[in-house]
Amino acid sequence: MYKVIIVDDEAVVRVGLKNTIDWAEHGFELIGDYANGREAWEAVELYKPELVISDISMPFMDGLELAGLIAAQYPYIKMIILTGFDEFEYAQQAIRLKVSDFILKPITAQEIRRLLEKVRSEMDEEARRREDLGRLNSQLKMSLPLLKERFLERLAAVGLGRAEIAEGFAYFDLPPVSPLYLVMVVDIDDFGEREFRSYEHDAEFLRFAAYDIFKETLAKDHILLFRTREERMVAIVSGQENESLLYEQVYSHAEEVRYHIEKYLKFTVTIGIGRACAQLERLPDAYKSALSVLDYRLLLGKNRVLSILDIEGKPSISLAENPDWDRKLASAVKTGSVQEAHQLIENGIAELKSSHAPIDGCFLLVQKIVLSLINSMQELAVDERETSIAFQMSLTDVYRFKTLDEIETWLKEAVNAIVSAIADNRSRLTRMQIHRAVEYIETNYANDKMSLQDLCRHALMSTSYFSLVFKQHTGVTFIEYLTGIRIAKAKELLHHTALKFYEIAEQVGYKDPNYFSILFKKHTGMTPKDYREKQIKESGA
Structure with missing residues (x-):
């Protein structure tokens, strides 16, 4: 109204x-x-x-x-x-x-x-119209914290001009800053015990809790705080002209953040501290160096504060010291030597940890190992779909891991799955070969010249390996199986035909009727004549 x-x-x-x-x-x-x-x-x-x-x-x-x-x-x-x-x-x-x-x-x-x-x-x-304007103003006020974070992220990640920086600081009412500038980046390692039982909203709550601790710990002048789209927490610390003192101050802040998050939230973070810069316009250089330091979590492990000064001061070792790592690992996998393969992985990862090599070089070496394992599966005609781990292996998968320990575990699991798949593949191939051999026997039993060598040539196997696996799959030797087939066929002929004994012997692969009679009696307990008479009598009854 x-x-x-x-x-x-x-x-x-x-x-x-x-x-x-x-x-x-x-x-x-x-x-x-x-x-x-x-x-x-x-x-x-x-x-x-x-x-x-x-x-x-x-x-x-x-x-x-x-x-x-x-x-x-x-x-x-x-x-x-x-x-x-x-x-x-x-x-x-x-x-x-x-x-x-x-x-x-x-x-x-x-x-x-x-x-x-x-x-x-x-x-x-x-x-x-007034309601719409009111709603827009309300939305703008609600969006200001996010807009401020995006402004600070652009300032750090992309870089802004002096006029744009001044305008943004005034619009978002940011505190004045002065050189030098140093960036630290905080990244959650994982959620500890909650990692595998957290729902997405639980993870979001834990990230918020971590950021709350981050803000409370660093609620000081000359510190600008924001979160990135990758869920990292960033602090831009300024106002200290002495570079050494600035590094000490930031390292102290970082260690305090790391300690409080681990103590109160029961999970860990890794923090990277980059190079100092004298101008806000050059902040992207400082930010990128902090991110690059964070990558060294791969070599040095989680739950650490890593500084560019520490990383740059360490000599690196050539990654070519074990050039045959991939070849030896592939060989162990092909032969099914799981223990040897695991030992090779452990030794290789230990060398990488002590190398302080460039992170890209470490990833490339691990990718070389992955490629070697994939090639091993292909050479042995193993279908990648047979194992979820092997199927998931690709050259880009290595980038989803944060430490070499995680990569070591992943490689070991992959090796276990691949060796198992190779064994299953060999077993299936062997079953197919034995099946071919059995079919050959049942089709050609009447050939009195059939030999073990003929059968192995047909099944594409060596005589020694064939003899071993044939008995494993059938429970009898090749001769015993062949004899069993011939005697069974002879029984059918004795029962259903009027063929003479020597004719039956020839049809089931025996040129010598006497030898046939001896074998028949040995397997059935009676002569071919007695067997036929018994069948006739039972039929007549």
Whole structure:
């Protein structure tokens, strides 16, 4: 409901407007009617109505003077002038005073209703616009912390010009800073015991808790704090002209942050401290050096404060000291020597840790190992899909690990999976070869010249290995299996045909009928003649 007042020195007009209009139906609440401009002005100051309907000609203060006061002090109040004077001068003054409507009397109730609907529509639209602006202002205030973080991130990661820096510091009300400038970057190693049982919202809560400790610990002058899109925490420390003292100050801050997060949140962070710079415009150099130091977590492990001064001061060892690492590991994997492969991985990782080599070089060497393992699987025709770890191995996977210890564990798990897959693959291949050998026997049992050598050539296996695995898969030797097939076929022929004994012997692979009879009796306990007679008797019964 919009509040409205009526101002007219004619009582009949005021009473008529009050009684003939259903104000609530049109969205208005009539809060008063007044006989002159002075009384109306007092009501305006007291009640702040949204609409004033006023005559022009009134004692003490006329309608145009009232309109002038309202326009000057309450420009949002709308005013409608009702007058019996049809003069252009009045209309001009009303326009200058931003009066909403200038209506000539007499006016009908229907015209007043249309006028109220029109004014209410305008007021509704203005209210919507004000609400939208209010919402935008509210959203802007809510977004200011994030916008400030993005400004500081651009300042550190990309770099800004002097004018843009000054504008941003003023807009976000950032404290003044002065050289030298040093950047430290805090990265969460993992969430400790919570790492494998945290939901995403739990992880977000833990990151927030870590940042809260970060802010509380570093709530000092000349320190600018923000979070990056990669969920790292960054502090820009300034105001110390002595570089050595600045490094000591930042290292102390960093160690305090690391200690408090480990103590109160039960997980660890690694902190990198970069090079100092003398100008805010050169801050990206300091930021990038801090990130590069953070990478040395790969060699030195988690839960540390790492400084560029410490890293640059250590000599590096050539990565070429063990050039055959990948070849030896591939050989151990191919032969199924898991223990040897694990020892090679442990030795290689230990060498990398002590090398202080460039991080990119370490990743390249590990990628060389990964490539060697993948090639081993391909050479042995192992399907990568047979093992989830082997399938996940790729040259880019190494970058998802933060330490060499994690890479060592991953490589060992990969080796275990690959060796297992190779063994399964060999077992499957052997089963296929034995299956081919059995099919060959069952198809060619009548060949009295069949030999072990013939069978091995067909199955593509050596005689010694074939003899070993054939008995493992069938439970009998090649000769025993062949004899069993021949005797079984002979039984069928004796039972279902009238062939002579020597003919049956020849059909099942025996040229000598006597030898056939001896073998048959040995396996069945009776001669071929007795076996046939028994079958005939049982059939007749």
